[in-house]
């Protein structure tokens with residue numbers, strides 16, 4: 001499960017907190033140190049962790065909390081609230097255009113899972129009754145176009161491509177014309193993997209954006225990403241204005257910290273998660289359930305709510 | 308490294324703002340390491356060693372700390388193993404493994420190009436029969452660098468591909484055979500077992516070949532890389548690591564814990580997508596880059 005290690009550590013910390021009748025500032029600080037280590041261990045970005053801990057500490061060492069009858073539980077409640085804040089509260093869906101086709105553009109670092117996810121997303125939308133078209137705008141990676149064709153074939157979804165000698169901006173434009181002509185109501189644009197610091201390639205994305213005005217620019221992020229996730233997300237967001245994030249490879253024993261970091265720095269929702277290599281392995285993301293799952297406190301929370 | 312030459316700005320700024328070594332200063336050093344993906348455990352170990360050396364040598368000026376820190380970090384990157392590819396005398400077989408999307412196929416293209424430039428006869432085996440167009444991807448690389456690729460069709464048995472490739476390598480008196488494999492997450496038992504089947508075939512068909520098993524790790528990966536390295540080492544007895552995507556802003560600090568704990572050397576680094584974007588691993592340079600701004 002995502003956040004498994006984190007969940008285990010936090011729950012241990014909270015067991016100790018709950019066991020204490022009365023709490024001192026020192027107890028809270030000690031617990032927060034443990035929370036901090038657990039988050040860092042889960043690859044949440046250092047700055048994000050620092051902010052998070054500061055907020056909780058400040059709220060927790062107030063009089064209402066420490067002098068309440070159940071200070072331990074109050075602290076846990078605060079952590080849950082802040083964690084939910086950090087993750088976002090509601091599930092975010094794809095925004096469909098009022099006038100089709102809806103244009104979705106997938107962007108991200110090399111190997112993050114864009115092409116595979118493009119297929120998965122197409123499959124999901126097809127099941128919803130849409131008629132998606134995949135557009136092959138990666139003209140750089142060897143056999144990237146072929147890869148998208150194979151994926152499209154498996155899903156029985158059409159793929160538009162123009163080879164690797166045409167400018168990706170033109171391919172995107174032509175792809176949308178094609179969709180209009182053939183009645184495809186969703187266009188999913190697969191782009192080449194690129195580094196966020198590669199200005200030339202980032203410009204290419206900006207050009208595609210300004211030519212085709214996508215309704216959704218989704219940043220595909222590998223869930224195993226470490227501290228650098230914030231730089232990547234921040235740059236893609238500031239350069240392109242992303243609308244959401246798809247987190248991939250969550251079927252690994254992944255710590256998932258990137259999820260928290262990316263959301264914290266961009267304030268953009270995680271819309272879907274990839275949980276396997278198969279083309280059916282894509283799920284909507286439910287942030288509200290995630291926080292309480294991490295804290296393992298479905299029941300604790302309802303108890304606190306009653307208290 | 309190509310994109311991040313020399314200067315350790317980040318640490319230099321820090322050194323300028325503190326004259327004396329105190330707790331706050333050490334905490335900031337700690338922060339730099341954590342921000343570079345070194346990880347909590349390894350960072351604490353490094354800091355302990357650093358404190359020890361600072362005490363032993365009675366160092367009190369921050370200006371002297373940088374060299375000591377580098378010294379400690381290099382110890383973490385030093386293994387008992389040779390960091391060059393173990394491929395001579397011919398023949399040799401290199402098996403390239405790792406999780407999804409880290410850069411296995413691309414690294415194979417680069418390694419093959421490099422060996423070919425040294426005058427070696429190289430052959431590639433398209434052992435990833437699973438991922439869409441993985442075979443085509445390797446074939447494009449083969450054409451690009453002028454190296455033959457042994458392949459079957461998508462969905463065929465990877466063991467059979469390796470078997471074929473070994474026979475071809477023997478018949479054509481190849482110096483180095485490099486086998487691509489499908490990306491597999493280390494926590495998937497059945498996929499890890501598939502690797503041991505491939506090893507059995509190599510044991511049986513090519514015992515005379517020098518063997519190099521390279522684990523490819525993506526420098527962008529966080530603490531999960533430690534688990535990857537541990538599990539792949541158990542399943543496959545890896546002999547070296549290729550650390551890719553160091554041309555980005557990720558520091559790849561997680562490698563310090565891996566090399567020191569598992570005693571497996573980093574042999575090569577990837578710094579781009581082109582055929583020449585491969586370099587031998589230089590610990591000093593790597594640490595300079597890790598301690599630098601961005």
Ligand SMILES: Nc1nc2c(ncn2[C@@H]2O[C@H](COP(=O)(O)OP(=O)(O)OP(=O)(O)O)[C@@H](O)[C@H]2O)c(=O)[nH]1
Pocket residue numbers: 108109110111112113114115116117138141144191192193194220248249250251252273274275276277281407408438490492
């Ligand atoms: N286990 C697992 N593997 C995934 C998932 N999503 C993608 N992959 C794998 O990750 C690898 C890279 O996926 P691609 O779709 O090629 O990634 P990309 O971002 O298009 O890569 P580039 O185009 O080279 O930048 C492939 O082996 C995929 O099968 C996932 O959710 N789980």
Ligand SMILES: Nc1nc2c(ncn2[C@@H]2O[C@H](COP(=O)(O)OP(=O)(O)OP(=O)(O)O)[C@@H](O)[C@H]2O)c(=O)[nH]1
Pocket residue numbers: 110111141193195405406407408409410411412413414435438441488489490491523551552553554555576577578579580584
């Ligand atoms: N910037 C950069 N990109 C790299 C590097 N090495 C590989 N890549 C890119 O990363 C992406 C994935 O590389 P692949 O070689 O397909 O990775 P793989 O491990 O074979 O992937 P799977 O077979 O799907 O598991 C491609 O877009 C490569 O061009 C590197 O050192 N730097």
Ligand SMILES: [Mg+2]
Pocket residue numbers: 114115116138141144190191192193
């Ligand atoms: Mg792709």
Ligand SMILES: [Mg+2]
Pocket residue numbers: 411412413435441487488489490
């Ligand atoms: Mg590959």
